[in-house]
Amino acid sequence: MPKKTLVKFLLAALAAASLWACARIAAPETPAEPSLETLTLSARADGPASPGTTPANPATKSSRDANGRFYWSPGDAVSLFRDGVEGNWQFTSINTEPATTADFRGQIPATMPDKGGDFWAIYPYSADNQFDGSTFTVSVPTSQTAREGSFADGEFVSFGHSEGLAMTFRHLCGGIKFTLQGAGITSVTLSGLDGEVLAGRVTVALDEQDIPYVQDILEPATSITLSCPGGFTPGKEYFFVTLPVEFQNGFRVEFGGGLKRTVSSALSVNRAKFQWSSSALDSKFDGYPYEEFYIESKGVKDYMADVDYSDDPGYTRTSADENGPYYAFATDKPESFSLSWNGGNASRIVLSTSPLFTESIEMQGGSSPAKLINLVPEVTYYYQVLNASGSVLKQGAVRPKGQVRMIDGFNTATNSIFNVRDLGGWKAAGGKRIAYGKLFRGSQLDHISDKGKDLFLNTLGITADLDLRGSLSFETSVGPVLPQLEYSQFPVLKFFGDGSGATQNLYKQAIRNIIGWLGNGEVIYFHCFGGADRTGTLAFLIEALLGVSESDLSKDYELTTFDKNHLRLRNSTSGEYQYLQLINYLRQEQFGNPETTSINELVYNWATSVTDDPADPDGAIPPLTPAEITLLRSLLLVQD
Numbered sequence: 001m002p003k004k005t006l007v008k009f010l011l012a013a014l015a016a017a018s019l020w021a022c023a024r025i026a027a028p029e030t031p032a033e034p035s036l037e038t039l040t041l042s043a044r045a046d047g048p049a050s051p052g053t054t055p056a057n058p059a060t061k062s063s064r065d066a067n068g069r070f071y072w073s074p075g076d077a078v079s080l081f082r083d084g085v086e087g088n089w090q091f092t093s094i095n096t097e098p099a100t101t102a103d104f105r106g107q108i109p110a111t112m113p114d115k116g117g118d119f120w121a122i123y124p125y126s127a128d129n130q131f132d133g134s135t136f137t138v139s140v141p142t143s144q145t146a147r148e149g150s151f152a153d154g155e156f157v158s159f160g161h162s163e164g165l166a167m168t169f170r171h172l173c174g175g176i177k178f179t180l181q182g183a184g185i186t187s188v189t190l191s192g193l194d195g196e197v198l199a200g201r202v203t204v205a206l207d208e209q210d211i212p213y214v215q216d217i218l219e220p221a222t223s224i225t226l227s228c229p230g231g232f233t234p235g236k237e238y239f240f241v242t243l244p245v246e247f248q249n250g251f252r253v254e255f256g257g258g259l260k261r262t263v264s265s266a267l268s269v270n271r272a273k274f275q276w277s278s279s280a281l282d283s284k285f286d287g288y289p290y291e292e293f294y295i296e297s298k299g300v301k302d303y304m305a306d307v308d309y310s311d312d313p314g315y316t317r318t319s320a321d322e323n324g325p326y327y328a329f330a331t332d333k334p335e336s337f338s339l340s341w342n343g344g345n346a347s348r349i350v351l352s353t354s355p356l357f358t359e360s361i362e363m364q365g366g367s368s369p370a371k372l373i374n375l376v377p378e379v380t381y382y383y384q385v386l387n388a389s390g391s392v393l394k395q396g397a398v399r400p401k402g403q404v405r406m407i408d409g410f411n412t413a414t415n416s417i418f419n420v421r422d423l424g425g426w427k428a429a430g431g432k433r434i435a436y437g438k439l440f441r442g443s444q445l446d447h448i449s450d451k452g453k454d455l456f457l458n459t460l461g462i463t464a465d466l467d468l469r470g471s472l473s474f475e476t477s478v479g480p481v482l483p484q485l486e487y488s489q490f491p492v493l494k495f496f497g498d499g500s501g502a503t504q505n506l507y508k509q510a511i512r513n514i515i516g517w518l519g520n521g522e523v524i525y526f527h528c529f530g531g532a533d534r535t536g537t538l539a540f541l542i543e544a545l546l547g548v549s550e551s552d553l554s555k556d557y558e559l560t561t562f563d564k565n566h567l568r569l570r571n572s573t574s575g576e577y578q579y580l581q582l583i584n585y586l587r588q589e590q591f592g593n594p595e596t597t598s599i600n601e602l603v604y605n606w607a608t609s610v611t612d613d614p615a616d617p618d619g620a621i622p623p624l625t626p627a628e629i630t631l632l633r634s635l636l637l638v639q640d
Contacts, residue, residue, distance in 0.1 A: 036107040041080060041091050041121070042166040043072065043102050072102035073153050077125035078160075078169075080106060083117060083133070090125045120161050123169055124154040135215055140173060140199040140243055142221040146228035151175070151239040159204065159212045171272040172204060172212040175241045176251075181280035184358030185232045188281070189254045190240045191223040193262070196251075198224050198242045212271075214243060235280075245269045253281050259355050262286050285355050290380050290397035293337050296404050299329030300562060304403060309551040315571040315580055318558065323569075332419050332563035333408040340369035341385045341394035350384045355397070357382065361459065374407050374459065375400045376436045377425060404559065405436060409455040416447040419531040419563040423539060426556065429547025429600070432637040437461070439514070439524050439636065441539050443531035444469065445481040456525070457484060464517045466510060466526035468492050468534040471503075475529065486522060488513050494533050494577060497585035501613035505621045508607060510538060511545075515628055518635040532566040533577040540582065544603035545629055546636060553599065554579075604629065 072093055081087030091106030122129045122136055130137035138157055145152040160167035176190065190198065201219035204212050224240055232238060250264040261281050269275055294301055303326040309317065320327065339349070346365030350357060351372065363370065365386070375381055377400050385393040405422035420443070424436030440462060448456065456462050463485060469478040470491025480487040490510040493503040510526070517524055528534035536557050543553055554570040557579055561568050570579050587594035591605040607624040 035110040037110040038105060038107050039091075039165060040094075041078070041104040041106070041119075043078070043093075043104055043121075043160065043169055071098040071100055073098055076102070076104075076123065076153060078104055079122040079125045079129040079131075080104075080108070081120045081122075081131040082108070087120075087131060088127070088129055091121075092125075118161065118163055119165060119167065121159065121167060121169070123156075123158045123160075134205065136204045136212075137201070137218070138172075138204060139201050139219075140221075140241070142199045142224050144224060144226045144241060146226050146232060146238050148233055148236045148238065151241050155241045159206060159210075161206055161210045168210070170211055172214070172243070173241050174244055174269040174271050174273045174275070175239050176267075176269060176277060177237050177239045177274045178253075178277040178281045179235055179237055180232045180282045181234050182282045182354065182356055182358065183231060183234055184354070184356050185255055185282065186229060187225055187227045187255075188232075189223055189225045190242070190251060191254075192245065192247050192251050193249045193264070194247075195222050196245050196247060197222060198240075198245060202243070239274060242269055244271045255282060255285075255356065259285050282356075290399040291337070292399050292401050293335065294402045295334045295375060295377060295400040295406075296402040297329060297331045297333065297335055297406075297562075299326045299331065300404050300406070300559070301402060302326055302329075303559075304555070307555060309554050309570070310549070313550070315554075315583065318554075318569050318571045320567060320569065323558070323561075327561060330562040330564050332406055332421070334373060334406045336371040336373040336408075337375070337398050337400070338369045339372055339383065339385070339394075339398075342368070343393040344387060346370070346385045346393060347388040347390075348386050350386065352382050353379055355380075355382045357384070372398060374405075374409065374455070376422075377402050377405060406562075407440065407442070407455075407460070409452055409459075416443075417445060417452065418443050418565055419535075419560055421559070423542070426543060426546075426548045426552055427640060428543075428633075428637055430637075431640050432547075433640045434543070434546060434548070434636055435638045437523065438518065439526070439542070441531060441535050442525065442527050443535075444478075444527055444529050445525075448481065453482065457482070460523065462523045462525045464488075464522040464524045466490070466513060466517075466524055468510070468526065468528040468538065472529070485525075486517065492528075492534050492537075496537050496582045501611045502615045504606075504611045505613050505616060507538060507541060508611070508624055509621065511542060511607070511624060511632070512628060514542070515632050515635065519631070530566060531563075532560045532568055536560060536568065536579075537582060541603055541607070542632070542636075544600050545607060546633055547600055550599045 072095060074093060074095055074097060076093040078091050079087070080089045080091050086109070089106050089108050091104035093102045093104050095102040120131055122138055126139070128139065136159060140157055141155055144155055156171060157173055158169040158171045160169040162168070192198065197217055197220040200217060200221035202214050203216040203218065205215045206212055224242060226238065226240055247267040247269070249266065250262065251267065252260055252262045254260040261284060263277065267275055296304065303323070345367050348365045349363040349370055350360050351363060352360035372381070372383070380397050380399045382397045384395045387393055403425040405424060407420040407422065421441060422436050423439040423441060424434045426434045428434060440460065465480060465482065465485040465487045467478060467487065467489040468491070469475045470489055471493050478489070490506040492506045496503065514524060526535060526538055539556060540553055543556065558568055558570055560566050568577070568579065572578055572580065586599065586602045586606060591602045591609070607629065608626060610619055610623055613621070
């Protein structure tokens, strides 16, 4: 290599080496990790936990068991501070099961010269917890998770102070414990009527006995929502955790959908105590005023209000002319409630007897207004009108009035199904009445429409068909129409006292069949051809056994007139059917003295006597027993 070239190479190598050496000298050194030391904090109570809702000395822990004892849960964590200078170290409990005293393990810098001195702690641990040497800064949650019989871990804020690592924790919060009675509730929101602060970001100081108190409110929250995604269990205790607060005028709990309950009485929530709401919070809802309407048509409403046959045991009153003003408005259809709303067409209308819509039926939507029909009297129905996106266009409640529950919706264009009504509502003996929704009467179902089938099976919930047809010449091929239903046939004659006695036995068997079905939870529809004569007789016999008055028995019989297909007058002595024939037959001496025995007793005596039936000479068909009639009453009667 030439000499000049060699010199240049050596100089270049020397320069590169110098630059590499400078780079090594300038490289920053990685700081060493500070050494940590593991310590154990013993968290204890200041006294034994009592079996009540609050310990005798209220000075513990994170949660509560079914017996009212407070305890630490496995995995609980606290924030630990030292002398207000260093801290918010996370210490986690090492107990493997709930315990009244627990050890918490964590790490602090090993460089601290002394492991003694004063320590402070906050439950639960949070990276946002602060301590400045005299006051704490913490958050009481506004969104809380329900736990049956307790409150969730991390909600019941408490504080500890000690010299050394054995300390007592004392609660800051209190709360309200409550029950619910309705199923399907998934959240409740608590607020005071005067905007009281219930939670939020606060500063807390300890008094001379290390009892915590709120010193200042930094971020106030005036409501707390307690959520239970699976639904609160009816009758079980649940807890709102709140700051100590005075509800001077009461508080409100909201359940969603505009439903709320207001408790308009003063209540003090003290530290470490839970106040009891004496009744289920959802037992009386506010904020859902209902509208009323009459389900009875004008003719039926006036007839029911004006007519009373109690002073006419001789059946001298009632004629087409006398009841003409009522019959002029004759219809076997109920009145409906007109539901109107704004905001466009409805996708669906949801109707429920529960304000929480835990059980509901859906109606087809459409344009405003819609008709609510076939409702049960004196029952509050809650409704929601929903658009295609599920938004609520309108919600509210309606309560039908009246007694006679006629049913509409079966009829085809030929009006072939008529005189359908619920047997419920009639007053009976002992201050009771017949329950709605258990027995329905009407005409045959042979021409029922698909819409009528849906109403029959799904809306009314009818599950059994009792057919009284078969005795007339044109009824040779009668049978079940809806195969989904239980079916029985009893081909009675039209005139109760005529025939060989088989008809009376058939009526007794029909009543026995109804008792059995009712006992199995069936909802029954009984009928003949037109729902007037044979159906009317069976209704009369059942109602008489239940203790319905003679005047009302007549009124129910005459309501058949309102279907415009039959004129059925209680004093009729001619025509295709005679109501008086039924009454006079029962007034025979064999069933009791007609001068002193009520119609109810006469029917009872008839039902429990052996029928003279040549077709049954050996008495194989027994009469109804007193026990069966008592059971019938228990299955159909409710307190008025």
